[in-house]
Amino acid sequence: MKNNKSEETKDLQALMDKVPDHLFIKCPVCEENFYNKKLGEYKLCPNCGYGFRLGAQERINMTVDEFTPIDSEVSAPKRFLSDEKYAGKLEKSKKATDLNESVQTGFAKIGDTEFALGVMDSRFIMGSLGTATGEKLARLFEQATEKNLPVVVFSCSGGARMQEGIHSLMQMAKVSQAVSDHAEKGLLYISVLTDPTTGGVTASYAMEGDINISEPHTLIGFAGRRVIEKTIQQRPPKDFQRAETLLKNGFLDAIVKRDEMKSVLAKLLAWN
Amino acid sequence: MGKAYDRVLAARSADKISIQDLVAGITDDFMELHGDRAYSDDPAVYAGIGTIAGQPVTITSIQKGNDTDENIERHFGSAEPSGYRKALRLMKQAEKFNRPIINLINTPGAYPGMDAEYKGQGYMIAQSIMQGLKLKVPYISVIIGEGGSGGALALAVGDTVWALEDSIYSVLSPEGYATILWKDSSKAAEAAEQMQLTPKELLDNEIIDKIIPEVKDAKSMQNFKEALIEKINELNKLPKEELLAQRHERYRKFN
Numbered sequence: 001m002k003n004n005k006s007e008e009t010k011d012l013q014a015l016m017d018k019v020p021d022h023l024f025i026k027c028p029v030c031e032e033n034f035y036n037k038k039l040g041e042y043k044l045c046p047n048c049g050y051g052f053r054l055g056a057q058e059r060i061n062m063t064v065d066e067f068t069p070i071d072s073e074v075s076a077p078k079r080f081l082s083d084e085k086y087a088g089k090l091e092k093s094k095k096a097t098d099l100n101e102s103v104q105t106g107f108a109k110i111g112d113t114e115f116a117l118g119v120m121d122s123r124f125i126m127g128s129l130g131t132a133t134g135e136k137l138a139r140l141f142e143q144a145t146e147k148n149l150p151v152v153v154f155s156c157s158g159g160a161r162m163q164e165g166i167h168s169l170m171q172m173a174k175v176s177q178a179v180s181d182h183a184e185k186g187l188l189y190i191s192v193l194t195d196p197t198t199g200g201v202t203a204s205y206a207m208e209g210d211i212n213i214s215e216p217h218t219l220i221g222f223a224g225r226r227v228i229e230k231t232i233q234q235r236p237p238k239d240f241q242r243a244e245t246l247l248k249n250g251f252l253d254a255i256v257k258r259d260e261m262k263s264v265l266a267k268l269l270a271w272n
Numbered sequence: 273m274g275k276a277y278d279r280v281l282a283a284r285s286a287d288k289i290s291i292q293d294l295v296a297g298i299t300d301d302f303m304e305l306h307g308d309r310a311y312s313d314d315p316a317v318y319a320g321i322g323t324i325a326g327q328p329v330t331i332t333s334i335q336k337g338n339d340t341d342e343n344i345e346r347h348f349g350s351a352e353p354s355g356y357r358k359a360l361r362l363m364k365q366a367e368k369f370n371r372p373i374i375n376l377i378n379t380p381g382a383y384p385g386m387d388a389e390y391k392g393q394g395y396m397i398a399q400s401i402m403q404g405l406k407l408k409v410p411y412i413s414v415i416i417g418e419g420g421s422g423g424a425l426a427l428a429v430g431d432t433v434w435a436l437e438d439s440i441y442s443v444l445s446p447e448g449y450a451t452i453l454w455k456d457s458s459k460a461a462e463a464a465e466q467m468q469l470t471p472k473e474l475l476d477n478e479i480i481d482k483i484i485p486e487v488k489d490a491k492s493m494q495n496f497k498e499a500l501i502e503k504i505n506e507l508n509k510l511p512k513e514e515l516l517a518q519r520h521e522r523y524r525k526f527n
Contacts, residue, residue, distance in 0.1 A: 077527070135527045160421070160443045162452050165467050166479050169443045170526035172422060173429050176402040177523050184406075200443075202394030203382075203422040208402050222394035222422070223384030227448075231384045241389060251392050 025052075029217045042258045050217040051258040053195060055097060056104040056121035059154055063262050064108040064117065071139055074132050075100035076164070086163040093124040101132045102157070105140040107149070110266045116144035118153040122196070126158030129200055133161075134171025137205065141178035141189075150188035150269055155206040159199015172204035179208045188272040190265065193220050193243070193252070211268060213254045214243040215261075220251075277461035279470045280446055282438035283417045284380075289487050291318055291335035291376050291416065297493040298500060299324055302331070307358060314355030316346040316383070319362050321371070325501050330366035332359040332427060333376035336417070349418070350383035356396040356426055363407055372410040372504045375427040380445060382423030400426035405523065408516065410507030412500065414484065415439045431507055431519050433479070434499075435471040437486040441479065442469040478525070 026033050030048035039045075042062060043052040060067050075094070081087045094100055102124035108117040118140050120127045137153070144151045160168040182189060191209030193202070196219035203222050206212070214220060221241035229235060239245050246252045256264045282288075295302055295318070302322030306313045319332040334351050337343030351359075359375075366373045382393055404411070404427070411430025419428065419441030428441075435441060443449075446463040450456055453463070474480040487496050507515060 131527060138524070138527075162443060162449055165443050166441060166469065166474070166477070167526060169421065169425055170479065170523070172425060173401055173405065173523045174526050176398065176429075177405050177520060180402050180406055200422050203397035203426075204401060205398070207392075207395040207398035220394075221389055222382065222397065223389065227384045228386060228389070232386060234386070236386050240386065245390070249390050249392070251395050 044258060048217065049257060051195065051215045053122055053156070055123060056099060056119040056154075059119050059194075060104065060108070060117070062258075063154075063265070064110050066109040067106055067117065068108075069104060069106035070143070071105055071136050073100060074136050076130055076132050080131075080164055080167075083163060089125055089163070097121050097124050099124060101136060102127045102130060103133050103136050105136045108152075110262060110269065113266065113269045114149060115269060116140050116147075116149050116151045118151070120154060120156045120194075120201075122156045122158075125161060125163075127156045127201075128158050128161035129168055129171050129204075130161040130164050131167050131171060134168075134174050137171075137175045138178040141175070141182045145178075145182045145185055145187065148185070148187065150190070150272065151182060152190045152192065152265060152269075153205060153209075154192045154194050155197045155201050156194045157197055157199070157201035157206075159201055169200065172200050175205045176208060179205055183210070188269070190268055192256075192261070193218060195219050198222065198224065198241075207251070210272070211253050212251070213256050213264070214246070214252050215258055216243065216255055218243040218255075220246050276464035276467070276470050277446070279438065280440055280460070280464050283440045285417075285438070288378070288417050288438065290338050291333045291378060294376060294416065294487060294493075294496075295322065295331055295333070297487070298497045299329075299331070300326070305362060308354045309361060310354065310357055312352075312354035314352050314358060315342075316349055316351040316379070317355035317358050319359055324374075324497065324504070327372070327501075327504060328369075329372045329374050329504070330362055331374045331376065332362055333416075334379040334423070334427065335376075336378055347383045347385070349379045350381060351379065351423060351426075352383050352385070352388045353391040353393050353396040356382075356400045359427060360396075360400050360403060363404060363411075367407045367409050370409055372507065373407065373412065373430065374500065375411070375413040375430070377413060377415050377419050377424050377427055378417035379420050379423050380418050381420035382426070397422045397426045401429050404429045405519065406516070408512050410504055410515065411519075412503055412507075415441050415480070420445060429523065431515065431522070432481045432503060434482040434484050435474060435480045436484050437471060439471060440464075440469040441474055442467050 027045040029050040032047040193214040299322035304320040336349035413428040415435040446460040447457045450459040450463040471483045
């Protein structure tokens with residue numbers, strides 16, 4: 001019996017080797033397997049509607065009509081690069097994303113409506129909040145304040161960037177201050193929390209919008225699940241830290257499906 | 273064992289002066305005020321109104337316990353959303369009555385619990401930071417022992433941030449840092465060396481503005497009190513616009 005089983009496994013493995021990788025995709029939320037072509041242009045799970053993670057450029061392409069980047073050259077300050085491991089990580093992330101930091105910022109248009117847009121990229125060291133990430137976002141809000149424009153930020157981040165230590169923490173204050181200056185001028189800020197938005201980003205600009213929205217099943221939280229499990233010696237339920245739970249508890253204005261995001265943003269921008 | 277880690281241990285020491293003793297030592301009189309006006313009163317946040325040399329001030333703090341029972345009740349000095357809501361409520365009240373704010377911080381970080389997440393830990397820290405930065409009254413923060421991450425920053429976005437000699441301020445605990453970067457929490461001492469979390473390093477990096485000699489007797493208490501009085505007087509003299517402009521510059525320069 002035992003032998004038979006290992007034979008079976010072997011056969012299965014041989015079969016699997018013949019199927020090209022990524023032909024079938026497993027949804028990380030509902031765990032359904034499906035043919036990759038069913039993902040569609042918005043990369044949605046055909047079963048539960050979860051939006052698969054996107055790179056910043058991909059997100060920009062599907063959400064706005066025009067985009068002009070600013071501060072593309074801004075990247076981690078030189079003083080951090082003596083840490084070779086970190087410098088290597090930065091290089092790898094730059095190559096993988098074609099970005100110099102974990103956020104892309106610039107000015108965008110949907111139809112004739114102009115606004116400032118920031119889009120984080122989770123492939124860049126888990127979208128962590130580095131000094132340059134904070135600098136780009138602060139400048140984005142400052143320029144929007146000057147030009148009387150609304151701001152939309154798509155967050156996705158593992159939180160503070162450990163490698164930059166306390167300097168990363170200070171970005172939470174720096175960006176929050178720029179958000180606040182923008183708000184004082186009576187300008188609109190829409191925060192879109194995308195999968196995953198956690199730690200110091202949740203505890204700063206992602207939760208400072210006039211309107212905070214998210215996508216189905218997005219992971220949103222402050223403390224990490226493992227830290228919580230260790231603290232309370234309990235396993236939180238499956239819907240813990242998911243957008244639907246935050247909506248129910250009063251921390252989100254709406255959950256918007258990705259294929260409707262552009263029209264919803266257009267509407268909110270027009271009304272404010 | 274490295275020097276930085278000695279500082280970590282000293283910051284966490286049970287012999288460290290308690291926040292309540294510190295408040296009693298610097299104020300002529302103090303009254304604790306409770307409640308977040310939403311649903312709860314977090315004992316990790318100790319706050320109220322008092323006078324320092326006759327000047328009314330609002331003090332909000334995050335405190336550890338003096339014994340195991342208190343520590344359990346206060347989650348070892350880790351505030352819940354309710355605690356940040358209480359602190360923000362009282363800081364806004366201070367602004368209304370034009371009272372300076374003094375925040376005393378001894379927390380390993382915001383409480384990582386399920387209920388804290390359900391009740392908006394991230395949101396409340398974000399709001400404390402964003403609204404705190406704009407309070408139109410002198411706002412002084414002092415790291416008393418541990419200044420852990422966003423949970424500490426929530427009460428440390430004022431005009432000046434000080435630290436006691438035996439304190440640390442960091443993006444997360446050295447144990448957490450070692451776990452994330454090296455998958456080994458036992459390398460905490462090594463992490464502490466790298467993290468630039470000691471008062472001297474924080475001062476060099478302009479994260480803090482002043483190191484206060486450890487408060488452990490009447491003389492050092494008096495020294496701390498005098499430093500506070502001097503700073504309050506200095507900040508009180510500034511026109512509001514100037515106060516806010518200087519604070520703005522303090523946080524804008526972190527690039």
